[in-house]
Amino acid sequence: MSISSVSRGRLIRWGLVLVVVVGSIWVLFLDTHSVMHRIELHREHEALRAENERLQTNIDALREQLADSLSDAEIERIAREEYGMQYPNETVHPIE
Numbered sequence: 001m002s003i004s005s006v007s008r009g010r011l012i013r014w015g016l017v018l019v020v021v022v023g024s025i026w027v028l029f030l031d032t033h034s035v036m037h038r039i040e041l042h043r044e045h046e047a048l049r050a051e052n053e054r055l056q057t058n059i060d061a062l063r064e065q066l067a068d069s070l071s072d073a074e075i076e077r078i079a080r081e082e083y084g085m086q087y088p089n090e091t092v093h094p095i096e
Contacts (some may be wrong), residue, residue, distance in 0.1 A: 028035045070078075079085040086092050
């Protein structure tokens with residue numbers, strides 16, 4: 001073995017190590033499908049899934065409210081309290 005063949009082997013090994021290190025850094029951090037990007041997307045996916053469950057629960061509660069019919073007394077109470085409606089020829093004295 002000559003000195004040049006030994007140094008050439010080392011150069012090839014170091015070149016391969018460098019390629020593997022640069023490739024790993026590229027895959028982990030720089031690529032559009034990198035591991036870091038996938039972790040961020042997974043976190044966003046979990047947050048959106050939790051929000052979706054919360055909104056679905058809210059939708060179910062609102063559907064239950066729609067299913068319950070309001071009585072005439074309840075409708076009159078809402079009309080008077082929330083919308084300030086009154087009967088004709090009726091005087092309303094607000095209490096503060």
